Amino acid sequence: MSNQSALEKDLNSFDPAVRRRALEELVALVNAGHISVPPPKGEVNLHFHTFFSYNANDWSPSRIAWESKKYGLEVSGIVDFDVLDGMEEFLNAGDLLNLKSVVGLETRVFIQELKDKVMSSPNEPGIAYFMASGCFKRPLPGTEAEKILVSMAEMARKRNLGLVERVNDYLGEVQVDYVRDVIPLTPSGNATERHLLRAYELKAAEVFGHDLEHTASFWARKLDIPQQDVLQMMSDTPRFHEKIRAKLMKFGGVGYVLPDSGSFPSIEDAVKMIHGIDALPMIAWLDGTNAGEEDTVAFLGLLRTKGVVAINIIPDRNWNIKDPAEKALKVGKLKEVVEAARDFHMPISVGTEMNRIGQRFVDDFSAPELLPYVGDFLRGARCLYGHTLLARHIDFGWFSNKAGKAFGRDESARLNFFAEVGRVPPSRTVRDALSGMAHVDDPGEILAMLRNLM
Numbered sequence: 001m002s003n004q005s006a007l008e009k010d011l012n013s014f015d016p017a018v019r020r021r022a023l024e025e026l027v028a029l030v031n032a033g034h035i036s037v038p039p040p041k042g043e044v045n046l047h048f049h050t051f052f053s054y055n056a057n058d059w060s061p062s063r064i065a066w067e068s069k070k071y072g073l074e075v076s077g078i079v080d081f082d083v084l085d086g087m088e089e090f091l092n093a094g095d096l097l098n099l100k101s102v103v104g105l106e107t108r109v110f111i112q113e114l115k116d117k118v119m120s121s122p123n124e125p126g127i128a129y130f131m132a133s134g135c136f137k138r139p140l141p142g143t144e145a146e147k148i149l150v151s152m153a154e155m156a157r158k159r160n161l162g163l164v165e166r167v168n169d170y171l172g173e174v175q176v177d178y179v180r181d182v183i184p185l186t187p188s189g190n191a192t193e194r195h196l197l198r199a200y201e202l203k204a205a206e207v208f209g210h211d212l213e214h215t216a217s218f219w220a221r222k223l224d225i226p227q228q229d230v231l232q233m234m235s236d237t238p239r240f241h242e243k244i245r246a247k248l249m250k251f252g253g254v255g256y257v258l259p260d261s262g263s264f265p266s267i268e269d270a271v272k273m274i275h276g277i278d279a280l281p282m283i284a285w286l287d288g289t290n291a292g293e294e295d296t297v298a299f300l301g302l303l304r305t306k307g308v309v310a311i312n313i314i315p316d317r318n319w320n321i322k323d324p325a326e327k328a329l330k331v332g333k334l335k336e337v338v339e340a341a342r343d344f345h346m347p348i349s350v351g352t353e354m355n356r357i358g359q360r361f362v363d364d365f366s367a368p369e370l371l372p373y374v375g376d377f378l379r380g381a382r383c384l385y386g387h388t389l390l391a392r393h394i395d396f397g398w399f400s401n402k403a404g405k406a407f408g409r410d411e412s413a414r415l416n417f418f419a420e421v422g423r424v425p426p427s428r429t430v431r432d433a434l435s436g437m438a439h440v441d442d443p444g445e446i447l448a449m450l451r452n453l454m
Contacts (some may be wrong), residue, residue: 001420011063011065014187016089019062024438027096038072039424042374043383046077046102046133047312047351050090051187053080053106054194058144058359060187061086065101073362075381075422077102079131082152085188086195087135091392098156098426100372100385103135104312105274105351106284107152109267111292113302115191119292120284124259127286128292130267131312132274133349134387134398145276148269155264166255167200167248171222171342174204177214193249194355197241202250223247238357247314271307278397280387282310282349287317288333296336300344309398309411311341312349315377316360318454319369331369338373345411348373348380382422383415390421390446393434402441417443424450 005030010022029035048064049052049055055275059067061078067096068076078090083084087103094101108127111119115126157364161178168175176182182191182199208215213227216234220227223243233240248255265273274281286293293299318334321327352359366376391397398418407414424430430453440446 003027006050008063008066011066011357012060014059019060019089023062023066023093023096037069040074040100041072042378043365044075044077044353044378045073046075046079046104046349046381046384047314047353048076048078049353050080050086050357052083052085052188054186054192054355055353056359059236059354060115061090062093065097065099067089067361069097069099071361073099074378075100075102075385077104077133077349077381077384078350079106079353080102081106081191081192081293082136082149082156082191083188084149085190087138091136092387094104094426095428095431100381100422100426102133102349102384102388104136105132105230105279107270108264109270110264111302111306112269117292118290120286120290122286122290126269127259127264129286130270131282131284131349132270132279133310133312134384134391135277135279136388136392136397139273139276143276145273146417147408148265148273148276148378152265152270152273156190156192159259159263160193160196162257163193163249163255164196166257167196170198170248170254174200174207174218176200177204192355193245196249196272197245200244201241209417218313219244241357256443261445267306274309275313275399278391278399280310280347280384280398281306281308281310282312284312285337287330287442288337296333296340297343300337300340300346304344306344310347310349310380311337312351313371314371315350315363316352319367320364321435334369334373337378338376343375345415347377347383347415349384350377379415379419383419384422386418386421386423388416389424389430390434393431394440394446396440396441396446405441406443417447420447421450423453427453 007022010018027270030037035038050061050064051058064078078086080086084105090103091101107130108121109130118125119128120249121129133183139149158170164176164178182195183189185195185198204215214231216227220230233243247253250256271281273354318330329372350363352363387398
């Protein structure tokens with residue numbers, strides 16, 4: 001194994017000191033000319049899940065930052081479910097690598113006004129995936145924001161425990177202990193459904209050893225499919241995993257229980273928490289074909305009244321589709337949502353998640369279906385990075401008093417300003433210059449200084 005490969009492997013260690021040391025050594029190799037990295041391309045991914053909430057490659061925040069730099073992403077962003085555990089590490093890695101870095105948090109919320117309509121959470125009326133973006137600090141101890149954030153993680157833990165109990169009852173000889181078998185798969189105890197899936201797969205392998213026929217027979221019985229089909233699927237890991245999830249954990253599965261309004265935080269509480277950390281409340285849009293999202297303008301209009309200011313899109317869902325009719329419908333919906341976001345002056349965040357085997361590292365920005373919107377995607381990423389940069393260094397974030405004084409209700413001017421800030425290449429020089437401008441509250445003066453450094 002080469003030194004670079006060994007260091008990259010260390011970036012996935014559960015020990016943060018090992019990760020930091022490996023990243024510093026990789027940067028030293030770059031600075032010495034032993035590793036070459038490309039200049040930034042016109043591509044972004046702001047939706048990498050890290051191993052703090054399941055990454056299919058087991059990548060840490062540091063590993064994602066490194067891979068982003070090595071590839072040449074202009075802006076890179078992590079998103080984890082219900083926690084900010086990777087935030088400081090990713091932002092610090094971005095500083096070390098001179099990489100534009102953005103941190104997000106994802107959860108699910110209940111929206112009372114849409115309680116009878118399905119949105120981004122399939123088959124679950126009233127429930128929507130929801131996000132914070134531009135996170136750079138944690139809630140202050142004892143604040144309501146901290147209590148809400150803690151409650152999000154606790155709700156997720158309780159859902160997991162209930163799911164494990166029901167799945168264990170069904171599987172019989174393959175029993176998973178949440179503390180012993182699931183928690184060790186995570187660096188900080190924040191398990192997700194995909195961690196549960198891995199735990200059950202590992203436990204089945206432990207129970208049946210290398211007896212492939214016995215293992216396939218077990219899954220054939222439990223998944224209600226022919227054993228020969230199981231044997232074929234076992235060589236196609238993503239397909240096999242999705243089959244297990246569908247039978248055990250998803251809607252209609254043996255472990256599934258339909259959530260109610262108390263299963264997830266309300267959108268109001270989520271927005272309150274996100275405001276408490278001076279980040280941007282952001283809706284996670286699915287594809288526009290469900291009842292809750294189909295009237296795009298009405299949907300985003302309602303969310304705006306709730307305090308939502310940004311939108312997350314996973315473009316692959318709306319164009320990389322085999323069926324021509326389905327593709328035509330969803331490409332049309334993509335056009336609708338981008339145009340609505342423009343009208344509402346909402347920055348758009350895009351990315352590929354990478355919490356499932358087979359997902360690409362970055363969207364295909366050259367795809368004809370995406371080309372009309374690449375400018376919107378870059379602008380949104382630059383905007384969220386611009387907010388992060390100024391919020392961290394001079395208290396001039398999206399919702400700061402300085403921004404409020406400068407822009408008032410002019411959301412177009414606000415978006416344009418932060419997007420322009422986000423165009424500036426990251427460097428120690430920029431960060432040092434900003435550290436001496438804490439007193440500045442004039443957007444023109446900030447932009448003039450930053451442009452002089454470009």
